Amino acid sequence: MINKLVEKIKKTGAPIVVGLDPMLNYIPEHIQEAAFSEFGETLEGAAQAVWQFNKEIIDKTYDLIPAVKPQIAMYEQFGIPGIEVFKRTVDYCKSKDLVVIGDIKRGDIGSTSAAYATGHLGRVNIRGNECIPFGEDFVTVNPYLGSDGVNPFIDVCKKEKKGLFILVKTSNPSSGEFQDRLIEGRPLYELVGEKVAEWGEECMGDAYSYIGAVVGATYPELGKVLREIMPKAYILVPGYGAQGGQGKDLVHFFNADGLGAIVNSSRGIIAAYKQEAYAKYGAQNFGDASRAAVEAMVKDISSAIEAKR
DSSP states (O other): OHHHHHHHHHHHTOOEEEOOOOOGGGSOHHHHHHHHHHHOSSHHHHHHHHHHHHHHHHHHHTTTOSEEOOBTHHHHTTHHHHHHHHHHHHHHHHHTTOEEEEEEEEOOOHHHHHHHHHHHHSOEEETTEEEOSSOOSEEEEOOTTOHHHHHHHHHHHHHHTOEEEEEEEOSSGGGHHHHTOEETTEEHHHHHHHHHHHHHTTSBOSSSBSEEEEEOTTOTHHHHHHHHHSTTSOEEEOOBGGGSBOGGGOGGGSOTTSOSEEEEESHHHHTGGGSGGGGGGTGGGHHHHHHHHHHHHHHHHHHHHHHHO
8 A cells, every 4th residue: 555655646746645634613614504404413413514524625635635634533522423424534535546544543452453453454354254344544553552552553454455654753742751751862752763664674565664654743853863764664744734844844754756755734724714825715615725725735845845856
């Protein structure tokens, strides 16, 4: 699957991923009203609003982008109806030939970790019938329980030719409370990066490993260091736009060929119509605002990469 992701990035010229992380206050009132009129002010109504919101954004952006990243918590908050919409969103994105990164941030051990891996990346055998529960192409994984938590995911990735993005240095302000702690004079995130590179050696695609890393855009000075530590890992970079990251901050995450990283924007794209720059589209045309925000993001990042060369 890493080969497909790289090829789609080359084809679109867009090293970006749209984070499908819907909150009700991102969803225009007319979408909410239609959903609640049909299903009531219930979990089912909220899930229907999320689905209609997602579908419009996907329809207006899929031809511009290589991948999407639905954050499962935004669906779980609406219970079973929300989880059903998560699956529906995954399937719809795949029907548009988008690579789907399930942002699930799982971290457990043994049979529990194996069950998560099977549920999101693999197939579950039910009396000889193999069923695909969620079917994402990549998922995010928390490595802080060690190899016991990651190896079950790697096993499924090898079997299914799918991939992981492992948390190395996250974009939140308090990440340094643990990730920056020095161990024998080196920050913990560097040691995790080395382990990601080691895991990745077992799972190589044509040029990059199936085992990638998450490194926040809010720490651009670390991009160069971690790029050297993990030369074959694709880096998923959250924190663009709404969290402060800009194209010029991200050049060190990329290799000389302009590949090696994919940058995420969530509310900066899906709630673009709320921003002054895209207010002219209005809530009725929120999908067009999202498309314009994607185009602006691609231009910003591509221009920064070109300037580096």
